[in-house]
Amino acid sequence: MSTVSPEELNDKAQKILADIDAKGGVLKASERLAIPAQEMPNQDPGQRRHNTDEVALGYSVAQARVEASRCLQCKNQPCVAGCPVSLPIRDFVSAIAANDFGKAIALIKEKSLLPAVCGRVCPQESQCQASCTVGKSLKDVDKAVAIGRLERFVADWEREQSQAPVPEVKPASGKKVAVVGSGPASLVVAADVRREGHDVTVFEAFHKFGGVMLYGIPEFRLPKAIVSAEVETLRAMGVKLIPNFLVGRTRTLQDLMDKDGFDAVFVGTGAGLPHFMNIEGENLVGVFSANEYLTRANLMRAYEKGRAATPIVDAHRVAVLGGGNVAMDAARTALRLGADEVYLIYRRTAKEMPARVEEVEHAKEEGVQFHMLRNAKRILGDEQGRVTGIECLCYELGEPDASGRRAPVAIAGSEFVLPVDTVIVAIGNGSNPLIRQTTPGLEFNKRGNIVCDESGRTSLAKVFAGGDIVLGAATVILAMGQGRRAAAAINDMLSKA
Known part of the structure; x- marks a missing residue:
């Protein structure tokens, strides 16, 4: 990861951009492949481990345009096939290269x-x-066009310009839809269904x-203000948001x-039931x-000691069990x-670790100590029942x-x-059984996930599902x-009802 200052990275990008603009942005494929991949500016590791501010600082305008200029504008757009929501990647990246950020974000928001x-x-x-x-041409996925960083850049650019436009809503249809949960799948459903009136x-x-x-995602990776802004967009569209409502109990x-009287229900309750090791x-x-x-740390802001509404253990030596993104989040x-x-204990090697490479590197930079090919056998305690x-x-x-992993x-x-005095178990999650226990006729698989078809239809008429309650713990996209x-x-x- 880069230890170069944001200012230095921007200066380097501006020099490259001047050459690109001198050619009117018209470059041969070989010239595009020769443009260096732009590093993400980050907070200094020694400073960021003591604050909750976002680690990745985002591209400058020059960096974004240079990175976008690396795109070969492929006719067959292989990148789109890898995107679960089929973003028009080639076109929004081209718009960034051309300095048309408004067009770029508009193209993205048609799909996301x-x-x-x-x-x-x-x-x-x-x-x-x-x-x-x-x-693929450079034989290194780390040198692929940084599509995600460019998507972030134009989304942040839009937020900095003014209030994002509210999506258009069609005239009232008279139909009612309930959305259970407010994670990424649910927010998309709420927006797309509301658009239809x-x-x-x-x-x-x-x-x-x-x-x-x-x-689930810490402030230093995803600022809460960004999530709140998306929720407020739904509210501005006329979506009703009811908190403290536990479907299955309330x-x-x-x-x-x-x-x-709801005409359809979407269940997007996620996979929030933690797995444990079942060890002594x-x-x-x-x-x-x-x-x-x-x-406790994210939703209830336990890091604000003395002000937070929830307590959290005053830990000095912490062991985190697991190797995924959640384990990295917990350790950091x-x-x-x-x-x-902070020790991260994982029973395979770094090669098999499912966490993103970027998150692993950030954790190492911040001082997390990795114990590979190790696993917990039992947790030890004192006479007061506290971890010691x-x-x-x-392992080998x-x-x-x-x-497929060894x-x-x-x-x-x-x-x-x-x-250690604290152990955090981060080995995965399952589905909360509440919906299953209170909904006769709704089919689940042996892992406790709702069974549905490609369109999200479940075994119950008018009930749809999606996200982690169907997939198990997966990704936002x-x-x-x-x-x-x-x-x-x-x-x-509903159009046929």
Whole structure:
């Protein structure tokens, strides 16, 4: 990751841009491939580990135009096939290169309600950028056109100019749609269904809206103001937003249709039930699921000690179990909450780690200590039931397992103890069983996810679903793609009713 200052990166970009503009932006493919990939300016690691401000600072205008000029403008647009919502990537990137940011964001918003969010947290390196011809030509996906960073740039540019325009809403249809949950899939459904003139009500169990984008992703990766702005756009469109409403308890799914008169329901409740290791000591004081830890820190602002409405443990030596983005978020949050040492324990190697490379590098820069090929055997505690350490086993990699990754194999007699006072378990999530327990006739698979077709139709008439409640824990953009397809199916059904 870059340690070069934003000013220096901008100066370098301006010199390259002057040469590009001197040629009227008309470049040969070989010239485009020779343009250096633009580094993302970041906060200094020594400073950012002590604050919750966003780490990635965003491209300057010059950097954005230079990066966009690297695009080869492929006729077959392989990048689009890798995008779950099929953004017009070639065209919006071309508009950025031409200094027409208004056109670029307008093109994006034809397909995506959340460009500022997706540009920050979606794994473009394994989606749109994985298919980029530039990256393939240079034989390095890290040198692909930085599509996500460019998407973020124009989304931020629009927000800085003025209040974003409110999408047009058709005349009232007389139909009512309930949306359960307010994560990315739900927000897309609410917007797309409301555009057709249907009355839309979003029911959220928490007191704030945004789902996992609000409670699960830290401020230093995704500022809450960005999520709030998208929610306010829905409110301006006339979407009703009801907080503190737990569907399955406050009201059942069937009641929404039978008693409250909703003509369709979309379920986007996410996957918020944490998995645990089921090892000795997980009930000790000082053991957290990543969900609880991040929710306290993000939604309830536990980092504002003395002012926050929720307490959080005063940890000094923290072990985080897992290797995904959530594990990185938990480890980096622990540093910001004042931990002296943070250990990330993962039973495979860095090559098999599912977290984004960028997040792993940021965590290392900030001082998270990585213990690869290690896993927890048991958690140790004192007479008061508080965590004092974690006993780990060393591992080596064997043959590939069902996921295609080489399976970790424990090395007998390799136990060792790490002294810690806090353990955060970040090994994945499942679906909350509440909807399943209170909705007869709704089909679920063995993992507890709702079963539905490609359009989000479930086994119950008029009930649709999408996002993590269907996919398991996935990405914002995949959830949005499901929400878009479900909204189209809802609109089609209501047009024929």
